[in-house]
Amino acid sequence: MSQLIEELKGKLDAPAMITGADLQQRPGDMSGNLCRAEAIVRPKTTAEVAEILKLCNIHNHPVVTMGGLTGLAGGCATRPGDIGLSMERMTGIEEVDVKNHTMTVQAGVPLQSVQEAAAEVGLMFPVDLGARGSATIGGNIATNAGGNRVLRFGMTRQLVLGIEAVLADGTVIKSLGKVLKDNSGYDLKQLFIGSEGTLGVVTRAVLRLIPEPRSQNTALVAVPDFESVIALLHRAKYCLGSNLSGFELMWDSFFQLVMAHRDRHRPPFADQYPFYVLIETLGSDIDTDAALFENALEDFYAAGLIADAVVAKSNTERDALWAIREDVEALISLYPMFLFDISLALDNMQAYLADINDSLKRRWPESQCVVFGHLGDGNLHLVVAVGDGEPDTRTAVEEIVYGTLRDYSGVVSAEHGIGLEKKDYLSVTRSDAEIAMMKCLKRAMDPKNLLNPGKIFAL
Amino acid sequence: MSQLIEELKGKLDAPAMITGADLQQRPGDMSGNLCRAEAIVRPKTTAEVAEILKLCNIHNHPVVTMGGLTGLAGGCATRPGDIGLSMERMTGIEEVDVKNHTMTVQAGVPLQSVQEAAAEVGLMFPVDLGARGSATIGGNIATNAGGNRVLRFGMTRQLVLGIEAVLADGTVIKSLGKVLKDNSGYDLKQLFIGSEGTLGVVTRAVLRLIPEPRSQNTALVAVPDFESVIALLHRAKYCLGSNLSGFELMWDSFFQLVMAHRDRHRPPFADQYPFYVLIETLGSDIDTDAALFENALEDFYAAGLIADAVVAKSNTERDALWAIREDVEALISLYPMFLFDISLALDNMQAYLADINDSLKRRWPESQCVVFGHLGDGNLHLVVAVGDGEPDTRTAVEEIVYGTLRDYSGVVSAEHGIGLEKKDYLSVTRSDAEIAMMKCLKRAMDPKNLLNPGKIFAL
Structure with a gap:
């Protein structure tokens, strides 16, 4: 050494x-x-x-x-x-190409710096997530980060045009193309995206930018039951079309935890409801998009899908609504707790959550399961608190959460990745044949198993 | 045998x-x-x-x-x-999941059948291309097909949620998940998409559907020069936002070839122009989208970017406009000819085309280079006719088209793939290190080189 x-x-x-x-x-x-x-x-x-x-x-x-x-x-x-x-010293923004709507950056640049550099020239990098100030583009790529606008713009994978990466033996793979379409052989960058640093080290990237939307409409709506949440999502997709960029769901349990912090939040509704959805659109025309949004809300209300709604009338009001959804610090009051990040089909969600709640309550009658997430993407975050945070307890909770997920063809990691913490449960989502193929790729590209070894799976 | x-x-x-x-x-x-x-x-x-x-x-x-x-x-x-x-006997549409907006199909089903099955339930599979009646979903996946709506919805890669594929040794990799977000280990399906049957045989797929747009607005516009074409694309992106789904460019040389077929087409304009662009939006509100579209066209006209415009007032008129763009049969009059499918940065296009035209004319004074394509995606199709179609002539033309492309960091295949015909030019777009990595993956997944051997590259 x-x-x-x-x-x-x-x-x-x-x-x-x-x-x-x-x-x-x-x-x-x-x-x-x-x-x-x-x-x-x-x-x-x-x-x-x-x-x-x-x-x-x-x-x-x-x-x-x-x-x-x-x-x-x-x-x-x-x-x-x-x-x-x-990668903390590789933070250069090397080029913002206004003509071709691309940005070339070093991997260590924080997401927020990318967002700001794009905004300076009237463009937008659509990936957005709570940790934007610290999370780096390289990390976003390595974990195929999701976040708040996946519904409209896709995950990081969809927004990366080119990648430069270094392989385990030091070979530099430079695929820094700026074009949208490139079917010249295997799309190698796909292997570096979402493989959590196990197949190569991402050093630079060409990001896809879009024109900064001219309009942004945001509302927090209260929903009477889960069936209405699903119906609301479908209706929102039809009514708001391509403009729909966010559909973030909070169960009342999450909402109340956040609202307990009156120093940070003002309650948007006089009454309490089972579900709250943050709906956002991004569009190109301020007047028509606002009218479309208002009409849609009226339509939702007339259809009985929403019980109340607060529409943001300014950026300050918009930020206040998003601050509710993003106040994960409020979860600290549940400490010790376990966080999960799952995907499952919309029509399985309710039954799945009822099942795990039953199992948790049977074992820990005082347990709490607080749920929120990116419903538009089929992605829920679960926070489970059962009273202690010991490793054995964690395992017991994981067995309930992931074991039940298997019955519903769910996914153990929607956007956070597998890393170390979920590798024991990879087989909930992946078959033996799939895991064998992953290992085959790992052995081919990193035969000595030197890049982030032991993450995702053990070789 | x-x-x-x-x-x-x-x-x-x-x-x-x-x-x-x-x-x-x-x-x-x-x-x-x-x-x-x-x-x-x-x-x-x-x-x-x-x-x-x-x-x-x-x-x-x-x-x-x-x-x-x-x-x-x-x-x-x-x-x-x-x-x-x-795959011609594997044409089953196994499930149309209206709740989760997915369709599960066998690989041999034609694209058009998928489109029609989606439309029957008010949904849409956005991949669309001229060969829709014969091209299969499996082929679309194997070649990562592009087509007419990439600008808005991405290529096939972005619209496939799950894949089942069979490896060279007969192992079945079943990754038929229906969820939008899945970061559970390597995203294996990416390796089967666009690898042209060299890494596995795609047998089934889960496709992502979207709600069928309620509005569709289409116009053919005449543009005075190439700078205005580029400015028009940028302005269209800003004015039409997420609704913009098509921006198809035709050089006058292409347009005139098509218009020569008066039995098939009625001339949309009284005058002749250097460029014609088919602009299309897909949206969620008939009235506001039509107004937005009209306003945008007025804005383009006021800015001097377009000289004339024809707006489709019915589906018949829309089909007539698209029929111009899709009339590749009209190119037969150039026979023998060579077809190219390239990507390059928008600001390099004009200089690149001037360069190859110079080279072609110098060698074959009577040569013709007819250009059209998906400008919104940076993707041009070139048809070059020089008088004969002999292999040596083809090689000489390719050396001009691809050799010049190298100087402009262009891509030898935007959407058609490499197959056999472009494998000699893969190195125009890909470095030795990239090609070595492709071969490393091929050897790992198909060690006996049995799946479509000799395509893309020689091992």
Whole structure:
């Protein structure tokens, strides 16, 4: 190890290397995993990343790539002896191409910086999520990040035109094309997107931008029952068409937890309802889109699908509505708790949630299961609190949540990835043949198993 | 070989096997490649596909999978001795899931059947292209088909939620999930999409449907120069936002060829212009979308970007406008000719076309280069006629078209794929490292090189 460290020091500038006591200052990730790496290297260029991987390959040394450390599945967790490869010094926005609506960036740039650079020239990068200030584009790509606008614009996968990545042996794969359509052989970038740093290290990307929408309409609506939530989603898709960009559902249990913080939120409704949906459209014409939105709300109300509605009349009011949906800090009052991120078909959701609630209550009568999520994408976040946070308890809760999910053909990770924390449950969603194919790809591209080893699956 | 044929006969029903003289009746592909296969097998189920591949694997025998044979790159071409695997008996539409907006189909179903089955329940499968009546979903997936609505809905890749495929050794990879978001490990389906049958045989798919748009607005506009075409595209994106679904460009050379067929078309304009653009929107509100569309056209006219416009007032008129754009038969008058399908950045297009026109005219003063395509996607189709169609002439033309493309960072295949016909030029778009990675994946997944061998690249 010390020889590898010495060789790395020989190739990189002094600030690139963090070792010894300085490592104690390094933050852990959002799952509470501390930094256990032997050293962290912080390259500034793709050539340095290639140099680092080449040396680690020669020394058979595992490397864990790190972005903003906002992941929720332990994908960046390090073990003693690991080399951490942090992208924090590769934050350049290399080009904003206004003519072709693209942006070329280094992987360590935070999502929010990308959003802001696009907005400066009247464009938008549609990926958006709560951790935008810290999460990096490289991390978004490695985990195929979802977020608040998937319904309209797709996940990160749909918004990346080109990728540069470095393979385990230091080979640089430069596929930084800017075009929308490219069927010239295998679409290699797809392998780096969503593979959580196990097949290569993403160093640069060409992002797809769109013209900044001229209109944005946002409402929080109260819904009497779950059947109406589903009917509302379908009706919203028909009435609002391509403009519909957000359909975020909160169960009342989530809503009340957030509303308990009167210092942060003002209650939008006088009464209490079982469900609340944040509906948002993005469009190209301020007047007609506002009229379309108002008409749609009236239609929903007339059809009995919504019981009340608050329409944002300003950006401040819009931010206040989104602040409710994004106030995950309010969940801390449930601590200790376990967070889940599942997908399932819309018509299975209610039965699934009833099933797991039954099982949880049977075992822990005082347990709480708070639910919210991106309903328009079939993606729910579950927060389960049963009173303690011990590993055995976690396993027991996971067995209920994921075990039941199997019966409903659900997905153990909609947008957070598998990382370390869900690898034991990958087989809930994936067959043996699928997992074998994943391992076949991993062995082909990283034969020494050096890139983020042990994440997603054990080889 | 005869032993393999006997074993296949033992596993399949009589109509499944086509051999001997009956093979003469089989159609060639649209590139003029005749069927040279030793036998064609026509399975009815995934299990039969698996059985066929297993036997071919045991006998080390190459297999060429065939869809609707509408490909334009020779991707389904067979050599003497090949086994052709035709999906023509796997045409089942297994489920239209109205609640979750998905359709599960067998791979051999024609695109148009999918479109019609979706329309019957008020939904739409957005992939659309001229060959819709013959092209199969499996072929669309294998080639990541593009077409007329990529600008709004993306290519086939973006509209496939789940795939079932059979690997070279007969292993069935069943990833038929219906959810929009699934980050549970590697997204394996991405490897089968666009890999032209070289990594697996797609047997079934779950397609993403959207609510059928309520409004459709279509106009053909005349544009004075290329700068205005680009400015028009940008302005259309801003003014029409998410509704903009088509922006199809025709150079006057293409337009005149089509208009020569007065039996098929009525001239939409009294005057002649350098460029014509078919603009289409799909939306959710008949009245407001029509107003938005009219306003946008007025805005384009006021800005001097368009010189004239014809707006379709009925479906018949809309079909007549699209018939101009889709009348590729009119190109036959140029025969012999060579067809190209390239992508490049918008701001490189004009210089690129001027360059190749210069080179073509220098060598063949009478040559013609007729251009049209999906400008909204940066994708142009070029038809080059120089007087003869001999292989050497083709090579000389290709060297001009692709050689020049290299200088402009263009892409040798935007939507047609590489197949046989463009494999010599893959390196124009892809680096050695990228091609090496493709080969590494091919070797990992098809170690005996039995699936559509020799397509895309030579191993």
